[in-house]
Amino acid sequence: MDVTFLGTASAQPSTTRNHSSLALRTDGDVWLFDCGEATQHQLIRLNGDPKTLAVRDPMDPNAAAKDIVPPKMSRVSAVFLTHLHGDHCFGLPGFLCTVGSVVRIGEERDPIHVYGPQGTKSYVRGVLDATQSRIGRGIVIHEMLLPSHLSHTDDLELVAKLSMTRPPHIDELEGSDFFASSFTTAESMNPADWYWTIITGNEQGKSGASRLTVQASPIPHTVPTVGYFITEPQIPGRLRADQITPILQRNKAALGLKNPMILLSKIKNGETLTMPDGTILVPSEFTEPARRGRRVLILGDTSNAEDSALVKLVDELKKPDGTFNSNAEECLVDLVIHEATNSCLASDIATGLTLDSVESTTIEHGHSTPQMAARFARRVGAGRLVLNHFSSRYKGDADEASLLVMEEVRQLAVDVFGNDRVVCARDFMNVSVPSK
Ligand SMILES: [Zn+2]
Ligand SMILES: [Zn+2]
Incomplete structure (x- = not known):
């Protein structure tokens, strides 16, 4: 299992960072998380010249010896949107038209799946209809809906928003919509209680991405936004x-x-x-202990992910005595990918800014600092933290000056996270998630 960053910029792209997207790959299957402008170009470029473009996992001691095999566009079976801000979804229509035109003759129809918060259908259908685009392969759109009690609310504005949808696109196949479950009462009005279980593949014997379970929870941002929790089933112990x-x-x-x-x-x-x-011969006496499957948290933009059901979903996985060990081997979540849009660096302090002032402006805009990302990663017992979604001030190339600034950003998170397993994402960086 590995993650390839295709775009690591926040609102404004730059010459060194594209808009948000990353590819999660497991046994050849590829899932995209967000699809900012030019995501398909990034995949084409990376596949065209991996030797020059790929950035190796800075924390994998064997990375240098590994062959670079970028994720293939034709392998993408699903796109998960964290939210509908343009920097996370403006690349979706073009991407869908390219991957959707590949129809394998003689094979079963293999539609591409799109998951996203409420409004995703309206967005995708609207843009495909307006441009008279066809998705020959077929497309299935799934929405994460608010809890069912809220769809029966008297709040007329909300009802109008919920029903603001368009008829299905000509190439659309019916998808599943998901009402949120709640950690407390079914009627909870608190989004920090809500979560959706959108894919339940958690069965042994399945292969590739189909064995993964995907859950999502709302996280605070300026528009409805989710974080995704991807879990692999337990890996049975080998017979000795x-x-x-x-x-x-x-x-x-x-x-x-x-x-x-x-x-x-x-x-x-x-x-x-x-x-x-x-x-x-008692089987259990000749079997190695089962190993837990891998767990990855991919968050959309947020100003306080600790105030979300993601924390509760992870807490449920703690050992019965409530403990966990936060070293990389025994962490609760192998990899947390969290935004860190703005930082308070030494150069900012020199101009009179303070950590508090930078943090409060960042939160006002719905975003996080490296320290906030690290607090969340600590809270969920992360083995590794990757910082992502940087303001255009933070360059993503390999120039010494850029790397020095990013190291300063990284260090801010390291200080709070409590260990060195923090990486700042760069476009085309590949991060591996080895099995336990
Ligand atoms: Zn964003
Ligand atoms: Zn956003």
Whole structure:
């Protein structure tokens, strides 16, 4: 599993940072999170010249030895929008037209799925209709709706907003809409209680992205915005064939089996076997402990992600005694990707700004500082934090001056996070999420 950043800019793109988008890849399947302007260009450019453009994982000691294989556009099966601000979705129509035109003859129709907050249907249908665009592959749009009690509200303005939708696009297949569940009472009016379970693939035996579960929760921003929590199912422990083999072999004659190893599959299926020499093969005694699946949190723009059900979703995963160890091996969440639009650097302090003043303006605009991102990452027991979505003041190239500024930004988060596992995203940076 890995993440490739395709755009790391906030509102204004620059020559060194494109608008927001990242690709999560698992066993070849690719999911995009946000699709800012020129996301498809970024994918085309990266695939065209990975040797020059790709930025290796700064925290992976083996990164240099690994081949760079960028995510393929044709592999994208779903796009998840965090919110409908243009810097996160203006690239979607063009992207859909390109990937949507690839219809594999003779194969089952393989529509592209788009997930987003309420309003996503209106946006996608509107732009595709107005430009008379066709998506030959088919498109399915899923919306995260407010809790059902709010859709029956007397608030006329809200009702008007909710029903502000357009008829389906000609190439659209019916999707699923999701009403929010609540951590407290079903009638809770507090968005920090709400979450959606939008994909439940949490089953062993599935492969690729289809085995992942995706949940989302509202996070505070200036428009409805969500953070996504992606979890992989537990990975069953391996059977210690090396320990069982000698036992089976020494009972081979008494068992009357030419190949006693065929019994391995029975043990694998949970059967306890008693050998002729009296040895009892109890499957659990010959199985390595199960390992937890990987967990990734991808947040949209936010001024306070701690005030969200994401924290509660993660808390549910804590050990029964409520503890967790925040080292990289035993963290609760392997990777947190959090925005850090504005920072208070030494150069800002020199002009009379203070951390408090920068933080309050940042929050006013619905955004976060590196320290706020780090507080959230600490709160959810993150193993690693990637800072993302930078103001155009923070350049994303490899010039020494740019890298020095970004190191100062990174250090602000390190100080609060309490360890060095913090990275500032750059366009085309690849970050791996190894299995436990
Ligand atoms: Zn943004
Ligand atoms: Zn925004």
